Amino acid sequence: ACLLNAEETQGNLDMCSFQLKTLNDLSKELFGSVDTETIIRNFLLTTMGNFGVLKGFVLLLPLDSEKGDRFASVGFDETDVARLRHNCRQCAWYGKPHEKKDDQTPWACKHVISHGIELVFPFLVEKKFQGVLGLGPKLLGSSFAPHEKELLETLINNLVIAIKNAQSFERVLDLNQLLNKKNTDLEETLQTLSATIQKVELLENIKENLSKFVPMTVTNMIEASPEGSLPESKEQDLSVLFLDIEGYTKLCEKFDSTKVNNIVEKHFSVFMDAIHSNNGDVNETAGDGLMVLFLNKDKQQNALDAARSALSIQKETRRIGHERLSLYRPLDIHMGIHSGTALVGATKFSSLTGSRWTYTARGQIVNVASRIGSLATGSSILISKVTSDRVCRQNSVKPMGQFKLKNVSDEVEIFKLLPEFRTKSKRS
Template identity: 30%
Template sequence: MDPGIIRDSNPAMTATETAAADACAREATATSHRYAIPLALRWALYISGLVVLVMVVLGWFLISQQQKSYRHQTDLLGEMIIDQFARAASEPLVAGDLLSLEVLVSQQEKNALILGMQLLDLDGRPLASAGRIPVGLNNPLGSSSPDGGSASLVTGDGSAITYIKPVLFQRTAVGQALVSIDRRPLERNLQRLIRALVATTIGLIILGSLLAYPLARRLCRPIHQLVQVGEAIDRGEAGILEEHQRRDEIGQVLTSFRRMAEGLEQKRHVERTLSRYLSPSVAEKVLSSPDGHRLPGTMTEGSVLFCDIVGFTELSERLEPDQVASLLNEYFHYFSLAASSSHGTVDKFIGDCIMIVFGVPDADEHHALHAFTCALLIQSIAEEINRQRQAAGETTVLFRIGINSGRMLAGNLGGEERVQYTVIGDTVNLASRICGLAEPGGILLTHMAASQPGMEGLTRPSPMGGVRLRGSRRNVIPHEVDPGGFSDLELIQEGMEIILRSREAPS
């Protein structure tokens, strides 16, 4: 006997719920792989990169502007000094007053930024000088501006800059004035300022990077709220939506989520309700089909099991209607679990009878074997429940079961307003008839059911021989359980214990 006949899972869980859970698990796994890096961390990296780029560009711009400003100030200072020197030396130079020129040169040299000063005649001969003039000025007269403006020459090492300007008297050149300015103090100030700007830029970059993650987390908070709301909706906890009240765009999304949650809750309610009135497999087909209420009828091979109470009429006379209903619900609740665990589908409850089909709506090669297993489970469960009820002083009942196999029509029957998914045909009618022949607590099968694949050695012909059933034109040979041919009673016992352990309040 196939151990897979009794499912090692919760029999009460519907196929729809199982499929939905598997889909959610697959989606969650795919999502976790796709978004391995948290959104807040990625945003923090983006913000940090943007801060670094902006601060580098801003630092480079400020340093370039500061360098230009310093050099411009140096030129202004040098031009101002050379201009004053040339103006002051024009009259003494024309008068040939060398003493006045020496005094003038010596006074200008007192400026700490001036390295040296020199006056030349038109032939380039020094007339007065103080300090030092950087070497390399082979032709200072040729270096000056012909229009009387100043010119500048920078030394090779860049430590000094020499300004040259013609000395004019009444717009006539009478000599040359040279002043060398020390650039090192200004360059040191510039370097200190550049270092300060670089340190400030680095500090701002570090500060921006440190603040990027908290900022990114704050920016991602609405998205996390949407994720939490989505997960809550998936769990059916729509109440969490009331905890998030916003007046921005995220609030509009949450409002849409709230409406969606209400629709999903209604859908879940419909699915739960539908699964209580239909078998899980049929409910799944109806919900997954675009036109589920019009599932077409198809001829299929399967088995039908009928199980009813022995002496139900007498029982109904002795008990109150609510007591009868409670008794039926208790037994049928576990019989439904037995059907589910044996790959069967509860087709309908007919008063004191339960009808279970196998191989419908999903094809099953071993439908007869599964029906036979379900029958053994039902009788074992009924026996155990009767033992417990008898110990509690409550009413006990016996059941009889009939099974037939063959071709039948499966599909929706009814009108546009109301339909029912069921099976019809002579196979169904014969199963119902043979159920009435079974002994209390017994199981009868037709020869068609007993000869299905997997049924070899499990049954034997009944001693009653061939019988003519009402509505049948030929004799039917009933088969009963062969105690010597069935070796997996321990498996049946284990299945019964699993079902009874899932004891829930009967619906």
């Protein structure tokens, strides 16, 4: 009896030693990694080694955030792995261990056992049956004892803890990657915003400093490309308006400079309103005159813009003259308009005092417009035949005859632009 008790005690000690060793070995393998694939693989190899089996597998069904399952196997041919994996997925849902000799083993688990598996052991992750362990027969040929099944359950609990830790770590990694991406996106957005702010500040600085000296067209071109070069001059259709104040010299002789400036500023304010409201661009100013470009790409429209601008100037100048009649004789504003093709573009003038950009037109059209304007008298608006043909459907014009202009070889037919607008005739 004493000998039997001693053998039983020794057996219990051996069993406890085996369990402690197995737990120790498994803990080292499981908690030394945070990669789920590595954890499953190490768990399978350690368990098989401690229980002395040559075949085994672990299946972990996909978790909520995963797309595919995790599977590790040892001792199977590649041709058997796919079929085994399929049957394991179904077996995992039965939720309790099954053995080869158990007559109540479900059909799916029987298919798993048919691959040479002795024990099928489903387990829970996050309170769901999402995993299954399968072990082949022992090398010694003995069945799995109850205490070994209990140990397996403990080992699987450790596996579940390790898997949860790995999942938490993976979630932290995902969140960290997401945070890094958002930080990168935010940094790029801030850089873009900073560059945009710098560009806006640059544009505002350019506009503030150049608007007094540069025509609006050049200002817009610089605004569109503050760091690039301005486009080269090119042939373009346009209408050119020349405007001249008659009697400017006499005005200067009659009044002091302050009053003359006030008179001129009053008139030029009217000029600028009319020009800008009709898409004109003041190209040159010279004391008592202006050169204005109308650059609409539509031929008829640029001529109409010039005509409307001139008529508006004529009307407003007469209004100012009536208001100031007691102070000085109303000024006569003479205007000439010609339309056609010219070389148009930005030009930079450099001198010892600095550089200045302007947007100008060069060609015979400019000379003709200037000469036509010099023929105007009594605040009239004279236009060329080209311009007349473009505006005569909307505006009234009066033929004035053929004129010889300075530096122009052929005579030029000239028309007077009248303030009356044409109306469409009614059909009877």
